[in-house]
Amino acid sequence: MLTGLIAFILGASIGSFLNVSADRLPAGRSVISPRSHCDNCGRKLSALEMVPVASYLWLRGRCRNCRAKVPRRVVVVEAGTGLIFTGLYLGYGFGLEFVVLAGYASLFLLLAVIDLEHGLILNKLTYPAALASLALAPFWPDLGIPRSFMGGDTAWPLLLGALAGGFLFLLPFFLIALFNSNAMGWGDVKMAGVIGLAAGFPMVLVAMMVSFVSGGMVAVILLLARRKGRKEAIPFGPFLAAGGIVALVWGQPLIDWYLGLYPPV
Ligand SMILES: [Zn+2]
Known part of the structure; x- marks a missing residue:
């Protein structure tokens, strides 16, 4: 119970940092300095005003x-990250698995928020994440998360599995962006690639399924609800993020369940 609360507070604090990053990274500003301040009056926030979730509720979402x-997104991201971290703690405890999965969840959430607000998926996030995912690929079993590709679970098969996952997820977005860059940007291509590298094959299939189905459903709802004359591209980052988180956390059990339903002949 107490450690669950610690996981939530840790997540909410990371969420608070994600909020600052989402405000500053698209503008090319530093995420470390200056200290957080009110965007309207410029007053620096005191320590009491920077307690995640609690400060927002205490001040009823306004500058003192x-x-x-204060944008509602602030408390949504803080509470959301807190809940994700709590869920990861309940599933994995505090260990290396927790650190890696929480890191990926935070990254995907940040990419989703920035895409939702700015229609941008930043290279300065996707490029390092792609490199880190490649470097991490051979070590998943050492983190306590068993993986294999083509029957092998040593460094080379795992690296190939990551590359296969990245290529598979990136390809449809690459083709769409190639023929119609208004429908899908190159940022989406890179983010899909990162998620594929992180999830590897076959778990990338779970990420693809979740992204395409959730994105497709929301697109249909928005098309039906759209008022005449309004035409906006729907940012796909949040759906990619959802697919990435589901694949990394529940990918293997979902695949096992599916194969149990339809055993390969
Ligand atoms: Zn103010």
Whole structure:
């Protein structure tokens, strides 16, 4: 119980940092300095005003000085990251698996928020994440997360499995962006590649299924609800993020379940 609460507080604090990053990274500003301040009146926030979730609720979502509204996204991301971390703790305990999965979940969440607000998927996030995922690929079993590719679970098969996953997820987005870059940007191509590298084959199939189905459903709902004359591209980052998180956390059990339903002949 207490450690579950610690996981939530840890996640909410990381969420708080994700909020600052989502505000500053698209503008090319530093995520470390200056200290957090009110965007409206510029007053620096005191320690009491920077407690994740609690400060927002206590101040009812407004600046203590000028009463300007704090964006609702702040508390949604803090609480959301807190819940994800709590879930990961309940599933894995605090260990290397937790660190890696929490790291990926935080990255995917940040990419999703920035895409939702700016329609951008930043290279300065996807490029390092791609490199880190390649470097990590051979070590998944050492982290306590068993993986294999083509029957092998040593370094080379695992690296190939990651590359196969990245290629498979990237390909449809690459083709769409190639023929119609208004429908899908190159950022989506790179983010899909990162998720594929992280999930590897066959778990990438879970990420693809979740992204395409959730994205497709929301697109249909928005098309039906769309008022005349409005035409906006739907940012795909949040659906990729959802697919990535589901694949990394529940990918193997979902695949085992599916193969149990339809055993290969
Ligand atoms: Zn203010």
